[in-house]
Amino acid sequence: MRVHVHERHDRVVRLVREHGSMTIARVAATLNVSMVTVRRDAGLLVSEGRLGRVHGSLVWPGTGRPGRALAPVGAPVREGTVVGMIVPTMHYSFSEIVQGARTVLAARGVRLVLGLTGYLAEEDGRQIERLVASGVNGLLVTPSWERGEPGAGEAEAVLAAAVPTVLVERWTSPGSAAHGLDRVRSDSAHGAGSAVRHLAALGHGRFALALQSSPHAAQLRAGFEAALSTLGLPAAHAPGFDAGALASESERYARTLEFLRRGVREHGVTAAFVHSDADAVVLVPRLQALGVRVPEDLALVVYDDEVSGLSELALTAVAPPKRAVGAVAARLLLDRLAAGPEDRGGGADGPGGTGGARRHVELLPELRVRDSCGGSATPI
Structure with missing residues (x-):
């Protein structure tokens, strides 16, 4: 029976958690799937922070061989760091995106606080103000931009944020003031x-x-x-x-x-x-x-x-790559928060007008071939 890819990912995680570590070959044999499929899954699960990889084996995050800890991935962040994440809804792809971010943040000891806007444009600013007032150190934001990029005046709420901000699954044209924001999206x-x-x-x-x-x-x-x-x-x-x-x-x-x-x-x-x-x-x-x-x-x-x-x-x-989008966005924000004050910034350019080197990251979707196109199905 064909197993949905997300279900298979959960099974891989459960196997590694139960055994502490497993080789790629053993996972493939246990699940009766190809080595290529497990390697592809492993790359995604490692990128999301759900698993680690050491010498050809998948391991539980934070451990190498039994009894030996791995160094945390990425620069250290201040204890008690809180990140706010604003999305229009938890339907469609957003539950996966949030989970990707949450996994990375939790692995670094960072608390995630969620805000929902219901695709109401006026809620973007309200949620940003609420979370900043509550003391979050940075924001992951998917604004309610109908076309995926801001119309006239729609970027102002995000630009007004007084903490480092990363756009998630949104983009801007080079002429927009918001083009200087860090962002991560699927291409x-x-x-x-x-x-x-x-x-x-x-x-x-x-x-x-x-x-x-x-x-x-x-x-x-x-x-x-x-x-x-x-x-x-x-x-x-x-x-x-x-x-x-x-x-x-x-x-x-x-x-x-x-x-x-x-x-x-x-x-x-x-x-x-x-x-x-x-x-x-x-x-x-x-x-x-x-x-x-x-x-x-x-x-x-x-x-x-x-x-x-x-x-x-x-x-x-x-x-x-929904979970990967959330995971990469969280890592990008954590890197910003771990940098020196002169490189943290806020809004698009930061209070000092520099804000360090900004990054625009695009992750490529995967074509999963099944029956409806008449081509050969990809094993999943």
């Missing part, structure tokens, strides 16, 4: 491009794009269109559809379903990139009921991997 444009390249390698030349309205939509469209251009495929072969502004979920499904059906029947579309995977789980059986077979008539790749592997027809998915 969703790269993910969309990898989907197009994979489908093109399978022989497809006419594509459709169906998007929800989300902070990732513009980047997904840009990556999709850039990949088509690089492959020399004309834009006319790639009708696009943004269903996000529709009044209801049922209307979004109906419009997207008709868009894809007509793409296949009237425009010769043979492949589609759909955001999100949850939408695709609803759409696939409806398409098949209309006589559009997946993947025979329409090969699908979806963005996000929340439920893709649980669909009756397992969906090929572009999976953003």
Whole structure:
């Protein structure tokens, strides 16, 4: 039976916790998966701080061989350090992002305090003020920016923060005052491009794009269109559809379903990139009921991997590295907090206008090949 990747990660962690340490080969044999899969899992789990690695073995964090402690990862932080984290919701990818940050912070003895904004733009400033007033030493912030980057005046609340701040899963244009903030995000444009390249390698030349309205939509469209251009495929072969502004979920499904059906029947579309995977789980059986077979008539790749592997027809998915985003953002902030006062800063440039060297980190999503694209499935 196919095991969901997050479930497998939890099993790896439990095995190492129970045994103290395990070789990659032993983990692979115990779980009946390939060494390549375990090495890939190990890299992610180590990057998130959930496990350590010593001489080809996975170990419980904070230990090398039994009885021998490892030095903490990263520069030391002051005892009693508290980090505030502000996200719009704990749904979608955010529970994983928060968990990634929490794991890294806990391993360094840092307390995490959470604030939720419910995608209400006015709540960004209120939550920032509340957490700073409560005494947090730094902030990890995902503002409620509808397009993923700030519109006019939307960055002011983040820029006003009087403590070091890292943007999480948000970005800014070079002309924005917020462009000087540290930030970590998944490169969703790269993910969309990898989907197009994979489908093109399978022989497809006419594509459709169906998007929800989300902070990732513009980047997904840009990556999709850039990949088509690089492959020399004309834009006319790639009708696009943004269903996000529709009044209801049922209307979004109906419009997207008709868009894809007509793409296949009237425009010769043979492949589609759909955001999100949850939408695709609803759409696939409806398409098949209309006589559009997946993947025979329409090969699908979806963005996000929340439920893709649980669909009756397992969906090929572009999976953003959610826990790694949270983990890297937490490490970046801890590095800032551990630096000298002249390098800590606040807002984009810090009180002194320098704030040390800022970093923009982009993590690449992973393409997880399953059944819906008609290609060979990747073992998971």
